[in-house]
Amino acid sequence: MIRKRSGNVQTEGGIMIKILKYGEVENTELFSRNDPLNDVSETVAEIITTVKEGGDKAVAGYNERFDGYRTEALEVSEVEMREALAQVEPEFMEVLERAAANIRAFHSRQVRNSFIINEQDGVVTGQKIIPIERVGVYVPGGSAPLSSTVLMDTIPAKIAGCRDIIMVSSPDSRGKINPYILAAAHVAGADRIFKAGGAQAIAALAYGTETIPKVDKIVGPGSAFVAEAKKQLYGTVSIDMTAGPSEILIVADAKNRPEFIAADLLSQAEHDRNASAVLVTDSDEFAVAVRDEIEKQLSQLERYDIARASIDDNGKIVVADSLMRAIDIANEIAPEHLELCVDEPFEYLDKIRNAGSVFLGRNCPEAVGDYFAGPNHTLPTGGTARFFSPLSVDDFVKKTQYIYYSADALDRAAADIALFAGREGLTGHARSALIRTESRGAESRGAEAVGTDEAERLKAEEPKQSEQ
Amino acid sequence: MIRKRSGNVQTEGGIMIKILKYGEVENTELFSRNDPLNDVSETVAEIITTVKEGGDKAVAGYNERFDGYRTEALEVSEVEMREALAQVEPEFMEVLERAAANIRAFHSRQVRNSFIINEQDGVVTGQKIIPIERVGVYVPGGSAPLSSTVLMDTIPAKIAGCRDIIMVSSPDSRGKINPYILAAAHVAGADRIFKAGGAQAIAALAYGTETIPKVDKIVGPGSAFVAEAKKQLYGTVSIDMTAGPSEILIVADAKNRPEFIAADLLSQAEHDRNASAVLVTDSDEFAVAVRDEIEKQLSQLERYDIARASIDDNGKIVVADSLMRAIDIANEIAPEHLELCVDEPFEYLDKIRNAGSVFLGRNCPEAVGDYFAGPNHTLPTGGTARFFSPLSVDDFVKKTQYIYYSADALDRAAADIALFAGREGLTGHARSALIRTESRGAESRGAEAVGTDEAERLKAEEPKQSEQ
Numbered sequence: 001m002i003r004k005r006s007g008n009v010q011t012e013g014g015i016m017i018k019i020l021k022y023g024e025v026e027n028t029e030l031f032s033r034n035d036p037l038n039d040v041s042e043t044v045a046e047i048i049t050t051v052k053e054g055g056d057k058a059v060a061g062y063n064e065r066f067d068g069y070r071t072e073a074l075e076v077s078e079v080e081m082r083e084a085l086a087q088v089e090p091e092f093m094e095v096l097e098r099a100a101a102n103i104r105a106f107h108s109r110q111v112r113n114s115f116i117i118n119e120q121d122g123v124v125t126g127q128k129i130i131p132i133e134r135v136g137v138y139v140p141g142g143s144a145p146l147s148s149t150v151l152m153d154t155i156p157a158k159i160a161g162c163r164d165i166i167m168v169s170s171p172d173s174r175g176k177i178n179p180y181i182l183a184a185a186h187v188a189g190a191d192r193i194f195k196a197g198g199a200q201a202i203a204a205l206a207y208g209t210e211t212i213p214k215v216d217k218i219v220g221p222g223s224a225f226v227a228e229a230k231k232q233l234y235g236t237v238s239i240d241m242t243a244g245p246s247e248i249l250i251v252a253d254a255k256n257r258p259e260f261i262a263a264d265l266l267s268q269a270e271h272d273r274n275a276s277a278v279l280v281t282d283s284d285e286f287a288v289a290v291r292d293e294i295e296k297q298l299s300q301l302e303r304y305d306i307a308r309a310s311i312d313d314n315g316k317i318v319v320a321d322s323l324m325r326a327i328d329i330a331n332e333i334a335p336e337h338l339e340l341c342v343d344e345p346f347e348y349l350d351k352i353r354n355a356g357s358v359f360l361g362r363n364c365p366e367a368v369g370d371y372f373a374g375p376n377h378t379l380p381t382g383g384t385a386r387f388f389s390p391l392s393v394d395d396f397v398k399k400t401q402y403i404y405y406s407a408d409a410l411d412r413a414a415a416d417i418a419l420f421a422g423r424e425g426l427t428g429h430a431r432s433a434l435i436r437t438e439s440r441g442a443e444s445r446g447a448e449a450v451g452t453d454e455a456e457r458l459k460a461e462e463p464k465q466s467e468q
Numbered sequence: 469m470i471r472k473r474s475g476n477v478q479t480e481g482g483i484m485i486k487i488l489k490y491g492e493v494e495n496t497e498l499f500s501r502n503d504p505l506n507d508v509s510e511t512v513a514e515i516i517t518t519v520k521e522g523g524d525k526a527v528a529g530y531n532e533r534f535d536g537y538r539t540e541a542l543e544v545s546e547v548e549m550r551e552a553l554a555q556v557e558p559e560f561m562e563v564l565e566r567a568a569a570n571i572r573a574f575h576s577r578q579v580r581n582s583f584i585i586n587e588q589d590g591v592v593t594g595q596k597i598i599p600i601e602r603v604g605v606y607v608p609g610g611s612a613p614l615s616s617t618v619l620m621d622t623i624p625a626k627i628a629g630c631r632d633i634i635m636v637s638s639p640d641s642r643g644k645i646n647p648y649i650l651a652a653a654h655v656a657g658a659d660r661i662f663k664a665g666g667a668q669a670i671a672a673l674a675y676g677t678e679t680i681p682k683v684d685k686i687v688g689p690g691s692a693f694v695a696e697a698k699k700q701l702y703g704t705v706s707i708d709m710t711a712g713p714s715e716i717l718i719v720a721d722a723k724n725r726p727e728f729i730a731a732d733l734l735s736q737a738e739h740d741r742n743a744s745a746v747l748v749t750d751s752d753e754f755a756v757a758v759r760d761e762i763e764k765q766l767s768q769l770e771r772y773d774i775a776r777a778s779i780d781d782n783g784k785i786v787v788a789d790s791l792m793r794a795i796d797i798a799n800e801i802a803p804e805h806l807e808l809c810v811d812e813p814f815e816y817l818d819k820i821r822n823a824g825s826v827f828l829g830r831n832c833p834e835a836v837g838d839y840f841a842g843p844n845h846t847l848p849t850g851g852t853a854r855f856f857s858p859l860s861v862d863d864f865v866k867k868t869q870y871i872y873y874s875a876d877a878l879d880r881a882a883a884d885i886a887l888f889a890g891r892e893g894l895t896g897h898a899r900s901a902l903i904r905t906e907s908r909g910a911e912s913r914g915a916e917a918v919g920t921d922e923a924e925r926l927k928a929e930e931p932k933q934s935e936q
Contacts, residue, residue: 092891095884106593109583117577117842124828125574125842130821132855144893180891216855234702235710238855242703257907263900270896302895349870353598360592360872365900368873371888372881374585374593375869387600387684387706389867399857401843402817404828405836413840416563420839423560423648425612427770428738432731432833439725 017265017294017315019287022325030318031332033247033276033382044199044228051203056210062200063170067141069195071175074211076182076193084179085186092180096187099372100151106374107156110393122406129397131161132238134213136205137190138220139181141170141197146221147184148370152377152391153219153240154188160396165190166213168205170197198222202229206237219391221378240391244382245274245314248366249335249355251326251348252290254283256341256362262293264339264365269310270303276314278333280326287317327351334385337366354385411437485733485762485783487755490793498786499800501715501744501850512667512696519671524678530668531638535609537663539643542679544650544661552647553654560648564655567840568619574842575624578861590874597865599629600706602681604673605658606688607649609638609665614689615652616838620845620859621687621708622656628864633658634681636673638665666690670697674705687859689846708859712850713742713782716834717803717823719794719816720758722751724809724830730761732807732833737778738771744782746801748794755785795819802853805834824853879905 020030051058056074064070085093116126137153140146150167157165167190171177177195185193194212196204202222208214218230219240230239248268252261265277281287294311301307320326327348330338334354342348345360352358356379357369370377380388405413414433421429488498519526524542532538553561584594605621608614618635625633635658639645645663653661662680664672670690676682686698687708698707716736720729733745749755762779769775788794795816798806802822810816813828820826824847825837838845848856873881882905889897 092887095887098884099888105587106585109585110595112580115577117574119573123841127578127843127860128817133821146892148888148892231703235699235850235852238852260900260904260907263896263903267894267896267900270894297899303893307896345872349596352868353601355868358868358870360870361874363875363878363904364871364873365904367885367889367897367900368878368881369869369871370897372885373591373871373873375595375871380866382703384703384706385866385868387866390869392595392867394862394867398848398853398855399860399862400820400823400826400853401837401858402826402828403832403837403841403843404813405832405841406829407831410831410836413836416566417835417840419560419563420567420616421835424614424616425771426735426738428731428735428775429835429838431765432728432735432835435731436728436831436833439728 015312017291017311017317019291019317019319022318022320022329027332030316030329033314040224040228041232044225044232047199047225048203048206048229048232051200051209052207055204056212059196059200059204059209059212062198063196066198066200067170069171069173069175071171071195074194074196076177076195080176081182081186081193084177084182087179088183093183093187096147096151096184099148100155100187102372102374103151103155103376104159107159107376107393110156111159112394112397120409122409124402124404126402128400128402130400131163132216132396132398133162134164134166134215135162135396136215136218136220136237137165137167138201138205138218138222138226139167139169140220140222140226141172141178141181145178145180147180148377149221150181150184150190151188154185154190156376156391156393157219157396158189160393162396164192164213164215166205166215167193168196168201168212169193170201171195197226199225199229202226202233206233217396219378219395240378240395241380241384241388243378245276246271246337247276247278247335247381248337248339249278249280249330249333250339250341251280251323251330252286252339252341253281253323253343254286255343256286258286258289258293259297260362260365261290261341262297265290265294265315266297266301266307266311267365267367268337269307269315270301271306271310273306273309274314275310276316277311278316278318278335280318280320280329282320282323282326284319287319291317323348324351330355334383336379336381336385337369339364339366354383356380356385356390407436407440411440483780485759485779485785487759487785487787490786490788490797495800498784498797501782508692508696509700512693512700515667515693516671516674516697516700519668519677520675523672524680527664527668527672527677527680530666531664534666534668535638537639537641537643539639539663542662542664544645544663548644549650549654549661552645552650555647556651561651561655564615564619564652567616568623568655570840570842571619571623571844572627575627575844575861578624579627580862580865588877590877592870592872594870596868596870598868599631600684600864600866601630602632602634602683603630603864604683604686604688604705605633605635606669606673606686606690606694607635607637608688608690608694609640609646609649613646613648615648616845617689618649618652618658619656622653622658624844624859624861625687625864626657628861630864632660632681632683634673634683635661636664636669636680637661638669639663665694667693667697670694670701674701685864687846687863708846708863709848709852709856711846713744714739714805715744715746715803715849716805716807717746717748717798717801718807718809719748719791719798720754720807720809721749721791721811722754723811724754726754726757726761727765728830728833729758729809730765733758733762733783734765734769734775734779735833735835736805737775737783738769739774739778741774741777742782743778744784745779746784746786746803748786748788748797750788750791750794752787755787759785791816792819798823802848802851804847804849804853805837807832807834822851822853824848824858875904875908879908
């Protein structure tokens with residue numbers, strides 16, 4: 001790993017988080033992000049083609065080759081589910097249920113109604129909200145069982161009314177999916193669960209295999225391979241978003257306790273070496289105090305190596321000339337998670353234009369949202385909060401529009417439609433409206449048929465001919 | 469061009485639209501779509517890199533090389549706009565205004581409210597709807613001025629509250645954008661308009677140049693180059709959708725007049741050689757009557773060559789054993805446009821699960837929706853109506869969530885959060901909650917500081933340690 005040392009303070013203990021003064025460094029340095037380069041596109045393209053053609057056998061082959069396990073059946077059986085539930089302590093099941101209740105309560109508010117408009121005679125238009133039928137949820141395997149992700153990705157699909165929720169996850173070397181993941185799947189209501197991970201699982205969901213059903217949309221975080229597979233298959237299926245490394249930006253004044261803010265920054269840093277933890281404050285002294293506190297707490301973290309690398313490479317403390325400037329910086333960076341550790345945080349909320357999830361006040365560390373409060377934790381990263389949204393019930397429905405025109409309504413509108421179509425050079429479009437209204441004109445004049453002759457007459461009347 | 473002749477009837481006049489009987493041919497043949505292969509990915513990647521680095525000069529270079537025009541200024545001036553408006557006849561301006569009023573009325577119903585939840589003491593969560601700040605609208609240049617697309621892509625952005633709507637379109641060889649496009653931009657309310665087309669225009673919007681502003685989202689149809697550029701830049705900006713050839717599926721019983729249905733099929737076919745027009749009916753006689761009527765009307769179309777190729781290569785009449793079967797086929801194909809030319813069409817509407825826009829009854833040809841009725845005409849193609857939606861106000865906003873916890877609320881939830889985080893192996897997350905609640909415990913016991921000692925004590929108490 002190459003450590004970027006520019007701007008960092010060298011101490012006896014090694015590199016510390018860098019402190020940058022707003023106005024004294026280039027804005028590009030303030031706003032820059034680590035952009036990990038993992039070009040796995042060719043490998044992923046090959047995996048996708050192989051799974052599309054080879055089905056289950058190809059999936060099992062990649063499972064063995066990349067993840068080192070072999071399974072008799074790809075699908076998790078009812079027996080396996082019961083065994084898993086028996087392994088999870090009742091206290092944790094209760095926590096899962098309480099978190100799920102909060103997530104359900106929040107996401108239920110996202111449910112939308114269809115609408116219908118009938119304000120002109122003989123004209124009805126409307127929009128229907130229809131659940132996406134079959135959804136795939138990818139859950140990363142490995143040592144840390146992301147039960148929270150299972151809840152966050154499955155519950156909104158359930159609330160949306162999706163018919164089939166298909167979960168995939170890598171088992172361990174004995175071919176067992178972590179019981180905490182299965183427990184969360186049980187609580188959230190996943191319909192079927194398959195043992196597969198990586199790009200091969202994404203390809204299997206996109207195309208379907210003999211046993212894994214083809215889905216319409218795939219959600220869930222994953223490795224660079226998973227992200228690339230989702231990107232390549234976008235259009236064949238829908239996906240949630242292209243997720244990058246996790247990130248937090250904390251706006252905090254000097255009234256905060258440095259140890260709390262340091263703990264929040266480190267909770268982000270422990271995710272991943274590429275994760276980024278940024279503090280923006282209006283106080284030089286507070287910046288130094290948090291920096292020192294980070295060093296103290298770092299050594300006590302179980303995931304020290306990961307957090308150390310994240311803080312050194314991607315951590316930043318920015319000292320701004322005011323809290324309002326700090327808000328401007330936050331809007332420019334458009335962070336995934338934004339903590340506003342200030343007095344009267346709701347007064348600042350309206351000034352936030354770009355952020356995935358905002359944590360308000362001095363008692364709302366990001367972990368409250370990661371696990372428990374109810375809003376989703378699948379959030380736009382890498383500045384995409386400028387245009388992407390947290391995962392929500394909206395991601396599991398689609399809209400269909402409809403239009404009804406009566407004969408009279410079409411007769412009133414046909415000339416406008418024909419003129420418009422004619423100006424776009426699409427006279428066949430014009431004809432499709434005029435042939436109906438003209439036939440009624442012809443009928444009322446006693447004519448019998450609207451065939452070739454009528455069509456020829458219409459053609460002569462088409463708007464392009466009457467241009468001046 | 470290679471014509472697929474399988475299944476087609478050979479006549480003296482050449483190929484006619486093919487008639488397929490449900491149950492007598494493979495479903496794959498019924499459901500298959502033309503998938504035009506245009507691999508322009510390398511060219512587009514090169515254009516994107518060049519524009520990212522070269523800015524305006526690179527854009528102007530490609531404009532000249534690919535589209536054969538040179539302009540002094542990339543931006544359309546106020547003088548040019550006034551000149552264009554003077555060229556458009558007042559009757560057409562009135563049609564534009566009437567269409568725009570319908571589009572505004574429909575899309576205004578899509579506006580969503582933010583929500584806030586405060587059902588537990590000291591806990592507030594919510595979701596805010598925030599307009600995307602800057603949107604790019606791509607409008608294809610060329611001989612057919614797609615004024616309707618200008619309205620459909622701009623008005624929802626305006627209703628969403630987007631601050632800047634930046635339009636790009638290719639001018640003609642004299643460097644002038646078609647006056648009908650500019651007139652529509654004026655009616656719809658585009659803020660600034662630039663002369664650029666193709667992949668270079670998309671790259672300019674995604675990265676910004678000296679004169680073209682960087683946008684957050686790009687919408688609008690275009691060539692294979694435009695579609696590929698949008699796909700490659702997805703993530704750097706948001707895009708509307710990956711659009712394929714336009715398509716219609718008409719479900720019609722034998723009570724329809726064959727000449728109307730033929731006109732509707734041809735209105736789709738005249739778009740593009742790759743467009744597809746499909747009729748599903750429950751009557752053999754009606755199938756033949758429509759086929760014959762298509763042949764009659766085809767010869768009278770101004771865009772004969774295009775419509776002929778589309779009908780021969782991608783046209784299809786399917787005879788199903790019932791109207792309900794026809795609906796099943798429609799759901800399987802998930803067409804962009806679906807006409808239900810039947811009695812009581814609203815009774816069938818609830819059975820439609822996959823379609824972009826549905827046209828109900830015998831007096832609602834697709835052209836009603838293309839230009840006038842109000843619902844959007846930018847619709848999911850290629851079967852993506854299974855998971856994508858028509859363009860709407862939703863495409864021009866993003867959502868931000870927020871969470872507030874009081875000290876008491878955090879104290880109540882901290883143990884749950886810590887247990888959950890501990891099971892995921894993220895003890896730094898657990899610490900960020902516990903350090904706050906434990907400090908209050910310490911304070912109430914009269915302790916003064918929560919520093920290293922406290923952190924060490926917390927560590928010993930972390931949930932992972934207490935696993936049984």
